[in-house]
Amino acid sequence: MDQILHNLVIGFGVAVTPINLFFALIGCLLGTLIGVLPGIGPVATIAMLLPITFNLSPVGALIMLAGIYYGAQYGGSTTAILVNIPGESSSVVTCLDGYQMARQGRAGPALATAAIGSFFAGCVATVIIAVAAPPLAEVALKFGPAEYFSLMCFGLIAATVLAHGSLIKAIAMVIWGLLLGLVGTDVNSGVLRFSFGIPELSDGIGFVIVAMGMFGTTEIIANMEMKEAREIFTSKVKNLWPTKQDFKDAWASVLRGTALGSALGILPGGGALLASFGAYSLEKKISKHPEKFGKGAIEGVAAPESANNAGAQTSFIPMLTLGIPSNAVMALMIGALMIQGIAPGPQVMNEKPELFWGLIASMWVGNLMLVILNLPLIGMWVKLLTVPYRYLFPSILVFMAIGVYSLSNNAFDVLIMGVFGVLGYICAKLECEPAPMILGFILGPLMEENLRRAMLLSRGDPTVFVTKPISAGFMIASVILLITVALPAIRKKREEVFVEEG
């Protein structure tokens, strides 16, 4: 306990220096901005800013980029509640009840609940990282390739099981992502795989490009295809403060959302998106009035919004302790560390305590800033939403194109973004979720490398994955997860929960 306090003191010492406060503020402002705007997300923004972080201090760079990620969770809910469009993919479920609340004239309490829930979740998640990261890093030092491989399997399976839609299709998307992630030079043999004689493919396809195409362009095209005018509840955001009854209804949901979100964030493959879906289905399952969901239940806003913020923050744990990116944003964070010459992994905590604890402390500071940015200044963000979409989408496209082009100053990257935009469009129309695919894409090379090493060390004996205790634990957990979902009774339940979203 003393150790944790001591560490947090170091952290706050780093986080409240004027320059780092400034970076946190920039990150939170940018994060809220892109969170509010549909079609541009933290991945595109962080990718765009990655090259310039080279000139910043390592801790300043990470504080700013982290601020963008959790800031986007705050901003995303505003758009979801007021326009019924998820400003961020993790606020998809917030649309269901948040927008209905807005239609009933309760946009203010919905926004306030989202912000307060997020703040609470952010505070708890900060403490969880501080408490859980050191022992996990200790365990991680004992991990060999077999453990890493099993852990990634578990993460991928958990991500598909908890995502909505068809399970088989989600698993197929993960595998497709793994395959696409293998494009480029094979590390072991130096052979160029699936590059079809195109020199630009020899380094593989950048996941930023894939993510921007599959999420960004697809989102824009889908919005452009919708003809009906959007109904925006901007004038009606008045009494922000929720009623006593709202508090009574929402506090337990906030607690559950925070707990579930924190747990799902730690999983490799977890993060804000998974957390919000998981939390919404949990609330609906255990609620005494499940029929209220989708018709403006405050629990349906409180739980996913707390969960996505908690998940956004705890997803730093696998990145910081294991060096495994659990989602596209964390893969970019690893990129940011490497630009600074820091190899991610369990050793970061001991070698760079000021970086590690400074980042954690900055999350709490950042959450405080976000509540201030979001509640009193809500009017400013709402104004942004009154801008017609025909001005927004060319602007978003310009920023995405600059971001992708700046990666390597190559036209080919932009072309690939277009290709994945079309692919994302097809997937959206066929109800194949892009999120598991991106995850597979990121983990593909890592999984192959660890599989090869594990098999080499065991001399080709595949039982190594079940004879090593930690690895066996992950494998058993994966199998249990798969079986529970495959059982008809539970499968029915899972489908019922998501029936409105279809």
Next chain:
Amino acid sequence: MKIKSQKDFWSGLMFIGSGLFFAFWAMAFYQMGTAVRMGPAYFPTMLGFLLAVLGAIVLLQSLTAEPEGDQVVHTPFNIIDFVIAIAVYAVLIILSQRIGFAPEWSLLAATLIVVLLTVLFRPDAKPLVFVTAATIAYGYFMKPLGLVIATAALVYISALGGHEFKWKEVTILFVILILFSVLVFVKGLTLPFPIWPEYFG
């Protein structure tokens, strides 16, 4: 046999096709190796076949299982049209390169023709085609023509894909965006983009 779920039917085909492609391509061109020393083909072959099997399950389900919810694919155009458009695009690129076009120009020319075909025959597909064409134009205009012209192409082409297009509005938007891009990204963040065509500058 009747297709009960269009969505699953097409996704199944897509998974089978890409899975088999990866598996056979890997087996044909890369070394398999053994379980102890896996060659470059080992992992992709395994995954490719797994993907194809999953695709086959999805495909079977689309023919047998009772559909839940809306299983019709809602696109503003026919899926067959979509496949035709991609084929036309590929043929145009290959043909124009055969005639002796440089790869960039053959790509741009093929894109332009597909855009024209869309406007003439399938105006409902405009958002998809115009947004994609706009990004491709941006990428390939940047090096020879500079940021200003590339941004203009991106803004005007994508805006043409929307429901409403007003020259005045789009021009104002373009001016704001290009000023912002130049000041923030080129001057501020010092990204190495050419601003004007290289012969001028």
